[in-house]
Amino acid sequence: MAALSSRDRVKPCVNVGGKVRVVARIRGFRDQELASSSDAVSVINVRCLGDDKVAISFDDPASSRRNEYMVDCCYGQSEDNAAIFLKEVKPRISKAFDGESSTFIAFGARGSGKTYTIQAADENFGLGMLAMEEVLKNVEGERHTVAVSIYEVLQNHVYDLLDTNNKEVQILEDAQGKVTLKGLSKVHVKSMAEFQKLYCGESSSKKPTKKLPLELPRRSHKALMIHILASDEGENAKCAGTLNFVDLAGYENTRSSIDGTNCVEVKQINKSLNALLNVIQAINASESRVPYRESKVARMLQDSVGGTNNISMLVCLNPLFCPDTLHAITLASRLKIMKPVTMSCFAKKPSNSRVPMSLDKTDPGVSSCSTAKKPTTPRYPLSAKKPSSSCVPLSANKPNPGVSVSSSTKKQTNLRFPLSAKKTNAVVKGRKLFGGVGQAKGIKEQALSMENNESSIMKSEGDTTVATSIMKSEISSGDFMVVPYVKEEKCSLTEASSSSASVPQPLDEEILEYDASKEMESLVMKLEDTSVETQNTCTEFIPYANVDNMEKENNALHANEGQSPPLSVQLKEMAKNLQLTFNASTPLCISRPLDAKIEVGNCVEAVEPKTPVVAHNMDLSICESGTFSKHGIKESLVQDYLRFLNSASKDDLKSIRGIGEKRATYILDLREESPEPFKSLDDLQDIGLSAKQVKKMIKNVASDLFA
Numbered sequence: 001m002a003a004l005s006s007r008d009r010v011k012p013c014v015n016v017g018g019k020v021r022v023v024a025r026i027r028g029f030r031d032q033e034l035a036s037s038s039d040a041v042s043v044i045n046v047r048c049l050g051d052d053k054v055a056i057s058f059d060d061p062a063s064s065r066r067n068e069y070m071v072d073c074c075y076g077q078s079e080d081n082a083a084i085f086l087k088e089v090k091p092r093i094s095k096a097f098d099g100e101s102s103t104f105i106a107f108g109a110r111g112s113g114k115t116y117t118i119q120a121a122d123e124n125f126g127l128g129m130l131a132m133e134e135v136l137k138n139v140e141g142e143r144h145t146v147a148v149s150i151y152e153v154l155q156n157h158v159y160d161l162l163d164t165n166n167k168e169v170q171i172l173e174d175a176q177g178k179v180t181l182k183g184l185s186k187v188h189v190k191s192m193a194e195f196q197k198l199y200c201g202e203s204s205s206k207k208p209t210k211k212l213p214l215e216l217p218r219r220s221h222k223a224l225m226i227h228i229l230a231s232d233e234g235e236n237a238k239c240a241g242t243l244n245f246v247d248l249a250g251y252e253n254t255r256s257s258i259d260g261t262n263c264v265e266v267k268q269i270n271k272s273l274n275a276l277l278n279v280i281q282a283i284n285a286s287e288s289r290v291p292y293r294e295s296k297v298a299r300m301l302q303d304s305v306g307g308t309n310n311i312s313m314l315v316c317l318n319p320l321f322c323p324d325t326l327h328a329i330t331l332a333s334r335l336k337i338m339k340p341v342t343m344s345c346f347a348k349k350p351s352n353s354r355v356p357m358s359l360d361k362t363d364p365g366v367s368s369c370s371t372a373k374k375p376t377t378p379r380y381p382l383s384a385k386k387p388s389s390s391c392v393p394l395s396a397n398k399p400n401p402g403v404s405v406s407s408s409t410k411k412q413t414n415l416r417f418p419l420s421a422k423k424t425n426a427v428v429k430g431r432k433l434f435g436g437v438g439q440a441k442g443i444k445e446q447a448l449s450m451e452n453n454e455s456s457i458m459k460s461e462g463d464t465t466v467a468t469s470i471m472k473s474e475i476s477s478g479d480f481m482v483v484p485y486v487k488e489e490k491c492s493l494t495e496a497s498s499s500s501a502s503v504p505q506p507l508d509e510e511i512l513e514y515d516a517s518k519e520m521e522s523l524v525m526k527l528e529d530t531s532v533e534t535q536n537t538c539t540e541f542i543p544y545a546n547v548d549n550m551e552k553e554n555n556a557l558h559a560n561e562g563q564s565p566p567l568s569v570q571l572k573e574m575a576k577n578l579q580l581t582f583n584a585s586t587p588l589c590i591s592r593p594l595d596a597k598i599e600v601g602n603c604v605e606a607v608e609p610k611t612p613v614v615a616h617n618m619d620l621s622i623c624e625s626g627t628f629s630k631h632g633i634k635e636s637l638v639q640d641y642l643r644f645l646n647s648a649s650k651d652d653l654k655s656i657r658g659i660g661e662k663r664a665t666y667i668l669d670l671r672e673e674s675p676e677p678f679k680s681l682d683d684l685q686d687i688g689l690s691a692k693q694v695k696k697m698i699k700n701v702a703s704d705l706f707a
């Protein structure tokens, strides 16, 4: 291999604390930005600390606080892609020829220059292009060849962008843990012209030619793999090293979405960014378990990021103040172990403890601070608008499936609602499978407990948060029994209310006589009463502690933007919805189709296309002959059971009789390959259950239900 000409002149990059190198890049001003303000000035300050460390801070006009974020290196606005390439990428190219892989991941807010950095902008080559140029220069005669793969990760599916049909790539793993990317093309490249055609030309267009299942706006992660193949070992070229260049979709807070469109998509992207960051954090900390399976991008990179292979996070920063950028650098700088240092008079003494990236733990951003556990420590070191002293970020518009608790309130919370923040969804799903009726009782108990314990509600903001969060999450998740009836009502309410046949038949008197709507309303009224007090007494921002933290964390930055209705308004809204639901005389979990003509199925389908039609018809109805429709019950149970298997967490799966550790793992594997592997009971044979075993398991479920 030819020697790299400037290799020796370039100072090799050094990682400070951890395996992953974190490099910041401040985007140059765009023409529009320059046009709108003649004296556009970057709000980012960079301070060299020596020892290959750099501290970044932001001038926040709305705050007197200034915090610093540690990275390994920062490239300013005047430094172009070539400068970054020279220092960050070029030294890695020779290593790739020696068999060591390198991965460069551009991460940042939307519009922060990720694509510009990785791919290209007109004649300004991005890092991927510059790397290929260098690789081609270094390919020596017959000894090495170069091939590329280009793929896109969209909505948790990987598509091959070099395949004319944009075939989906299957990620398979053998018993030794070696990953095979089935269906991913590797195209040999001999010249830059060939490569440019593939990377920037038609065939790598962002829009796959094949129509994808969901017509959603396409924001995706896009990646280039440069395979350096050692071809001197016979026909079958062996891959020496791989260079990965990943252009991640931009992080964006759902409430500040640039185009304000698809909130679901934004959430999905943030979730996948979150999952990837967790993987990188685990690798950085050399943890024994790396959660590759939770991120499709990480799965694609799995063979290139372990061991001594190199990972560089390129954090792209908007030069103008942008909360999303702040959030991105907050996350990335956590890889550098040290927490952002507060420099203002509010500064808390930093501690040296490791800051976990895991977003389902209590706020990593503050956890390393000696005062982090005190409820007086704000979560965000810096915010676009400083969270108002009286603002509890409960009023976020979006349903909050998580639970925001301070360490001091968590215990109490758990006593009341045995749902951990992390498991809220899963638990609700589990409960739904076995206990529509049980849930009704649960609500009643919660409401009564609230009633009996009004003072505790009044005192504890944490509890109020939890209660509200759970209600919101259950109502919004679609897993809670109320939801289907609300939807159902929309479609068939008139019909139902005008028909005497819609009068429900009590199954369990105690439960049916219990007027849940009233109970809920009274609960809501109480919460509403307390919410004012809560908001007034709560002087601090309480960290979120759930899986979707990334987004919620950032919501805090927007908490004061006045976009969210106050808590009391939301509670009223919920009460109204519940009232509507129950006014239709629908018993808690028992729906009675008027007759076969009522198209309940369509309603359900319209709301949740993938959900089997009969799923929520707990069809304890009277059929034409006046007897129970056992078939309906059975079918409903089976569908719920299958849905549970298709969505529950590993722990919840293991809690089912007949499913142990091995089967739970296998089920997760199957879900990895196909999002809904179980469509009928027959599919359970795939996890080694005989028909007899399946029957027995369902029986157990049924007996649990009526126990």
Ligand SMILES: Nc1ncnc2c1ncn2[C@@H]1O[C@H](COP(=O)(O)OP(=O)(O)OP(=O)(O)O)[C@@H](O)[C@H]1O
Pocket: 026, 027, 028, 029, 030, 108, 109, 110, 111, 112, 113, 114, 115, 116, 117, 121, 248, 249, 250, 251, 316
């Ligand atoms: N260093 C830079 N100097 C000048 N202009 C830049 C620079 N980086 C990016 N830009 C410009 O900023 C705009 C946004 O850049 P780019 O598309 O790369 O952002 P992005 O982070 O990839 O956005 P998204 O998250 O939406 O994919 C483009 O018009 C690009 O030309």
